[in-house]
């Protein structure tokens with residue numbers, strides 16, 4: 001595919017999604033700048049490593065120099081005490097957007113989450129236009145992430161795509177994944193589409209595989225130019241059933257339980 005994507009910065013490059021994006025974009029970029037607070041080692045002459053804390057706006061801005069796009073994945077990926085979420089997700093995202101504004105970066109991808117709408121019932125097909133119903137404090141931090149993206153698009157003209165990532169797994173391993181799974185192949189498809197879709201000022205898309213049981217609308221994703229191909233249904237017979245509980249009726253499942261948040265309060 002050549003080096004058509006130019007210079008792409010990936011934050012959280014040492015993480016689960018970041019590692020897959022790093023490998024997936026190889027051969028499609030001229031330069032890949034890998035940002036994480038964890039040390040990484042460049043694996044080719046096209047890779048550059050920046051070990052930094054996303055809370056440091058000057059370091060983030062410097063890492064974004066000459067970037068065509070940033071895929072912002074760094075942060076706290078699950079329920080945590082609110083101060084940690086504000087620091088890692090809200091402050092970190094603000095710094096990435098601010099760095100992108102200062103450096104004139106052409107496209108910003110923000111990792112949002114399905115957990116922003118985890119309190120909707122499984123019986124409802126949720127679109128990105130519906131109001132947030134976070135299933136915990138982590139989901140609340142992602143509401144702020146998306147709002148920051150919207151602000152920087154509206155006020156400063158940045159081009160921002162928020163990907164509400166489903167459950168990123170090699171294969172579904174629990175009942176909820178039959179609806180929420182995002183396969184590695186589809187994850188890369190959404191990221192590529194979000195990097196290349198023309199004429200975007202701001203959009204929010206559920207990044208989920210083509211699961212028969214999905215409860216999120218993927219029409220907006222196909223408007224970005226990507227239609228997912230994998231379906232968790234192929235794994236359905238190998239996944240044990242859940243016990244009966246009220247949380248099973250909610251899209252966030254066990255994440256929506258009071259206990260899941262109270263351990264961090």
Ligand SMILES: NC(=O)c1ccc[n+]([C@@H]2O[C@H](COP(=O)([O-])OP(=O)(O)OC[C@H]3O[C@@H](n4cnc5c(N)ncnc54)[C@H](O)[C@@H]3O)[C@@H](O)[C@H]2O)c1
Nearest residue numbers: 012014015016017037053054074075077111113165167168
């Ligand atoms: N994995 C999923 O299924 C999933 C689902 C929905 C949303 N997401 C979102 O996708 C993104 C990536 O998730 P993941 O599963 O790869 O998480 P991960 O924890 O594996 O990776 C996150 C990376 O960010 C880095 N990081 C955290 N705080 C940092 C800071 N202050 N400065 C610099 N680096 C920092 C960590 O070192 C880590 O390498 C997150 O924003 C997460 O909320 C993931």
